[in-house]
Amino acid sequence: MASLPDMTSKPPPLFPRLARDALSQRIAQALTEAIVSGRLKPGDRVSESAIAREMGTSRAPVREAGRLLESAGLLVSKANRGFFVRTITADDLDSIYELRLCIEREAAARLVRVGGVAGVVPDLHLQLDEMTGRSADGQVIHQIAADLQFHRLIVKNSGNSRFLAVFDTLASEIQASTALIDRVFDDPHKIARNHLLIIDALETGDEGEARAAMDYHIGVAREAVVNHFRVLEAGHPAPPPRKVP
């Protein structure tokens, strides 16, 4: 369905009508890219005027982009001080993973309940290939992105839009925080095998199985990531904020 050409509206949406408002969004995207890639580090100041100067726009759209990323959890704003890249502690990450666990556990169960498993399994396999492919060329960031995308597919197809909204927020925070990590935790093929277990659990058609698989999978990731950050914090007790354009 939804594949028939729509005769009622204009013929070709050839060029995706780029709304004027897109300016804020493009700025937001550029900032996001800078954060998840690690060019902007936690605690760094994000100056409205500096960004505006660099990008050749006024401060207004930069401000909007900042607010956008603030609600996405990538930036924080101090009154009369401006925006700063959010500093994420190990405790924060633990809270994030605990919430993520609640969401994804239910999402997996819900996906089974509404009978949407068969529809997503092919996409899940595709995403898995992407994941192992990315890890081959040492692109840790892209590998993590593909990993999150795998989980996102499950959440999205669970049918609860709020689950997806929360997941997206958490995912961007996780992606941003893992920008500091330069090594993979596990052998890529082992990770792929773990994800296969999730698919298997989904295909049993048992809600309890699906929940349990998610519980285990995310629990493992949680422990690994949080521990990694705890030792990082032990080494860098208070990283001094850098001034970045």
Add this chain to the structure above:
Amino acid sequence: MASLPDMTSKPPPLFPRLARDALSQRIAQALTEAIVSGRLKPGDRVSESAIAREMGTSRAPVREAGRLLESAGLLVSKANRGFFVRTITADDLDSIYELRLCIEREAAARLVRVGGVAGVVPDLHLQLDEMTGRSADGQVIHQIAADLQFHRLIVKNSGNSRFLAVFDTLASEIQASTALIDRVFDDPHKIARNHLLIIDALETGDEGEARAAMDYHIGVAREAVVNHFRVLEAGHPAPPPRKVP
């Protein structure tokens, strides 16, 4: 515990830091009040210029307030069209309550786990009094607010800051949607009794008991509210948007 004076931090926050940025926030608060009180109805347009004219400010802070409420889920923005009061469907509410269930179930269990029950029970009883008091004078809106506040206390003291962040978003959406309701679902004293059951469960010190109590309590509310909205939707298939200053 948590009752000893904290010697490590500054003594008293004697004067509460009043930031200049408060302007946007005051506008946001005024808009929120208008929405939850029902003066602004779902689908209504919220014009930047009109609001700015009325409040005697420029459009910039109004815009910020709009973005703030957008991330809070009270408004939606269409490109080049401005802000509109979010229309919430029965399905939306069902999704919201399902998410709320996930959060609060874990929050209750977590509260028990970290041993914070004794610290909040007195506050919970105070909030319960507030709730029954409000319902006496027919202030349904305030009663619902007090109800949400009760639940918020539990979430807040659970110790996971993300739980609270999500809950606050959901709470404001619930509060806004229930602005359309003009009658109480249940006898106030029955509601109070139901909340007492939650307190009892928390005091058993058993995580499973706490979870189960929340499951039941929120499940009942979910069914009542969602059903109420389904019949509302049957009557008002597509309420036409009103133009409001």
Add this chain to the structure above:
DNA sequence: TCAAGTTAAATTGTCGACAAACGACAGTTT
């Protein structure tokens, strides 16, 4: 009468400018 095309009004997106607020540094006092 209704439909489509055209014009006018209103509203948003963006811009540059101004004043208040903050952080830093220096000077003064105890």
Add this chain to the structure above:
DNA sequence: AAACTGTCGTTTGTCGACAATTTAACTTGA
């Protein structure tokens, strides 16, 4: 020497104005 106070430069919060877009109102034609 330490702490407080005053000044200075930088950055944000806010403002009014302009350009682009949408909405409506109006005209025209079948």
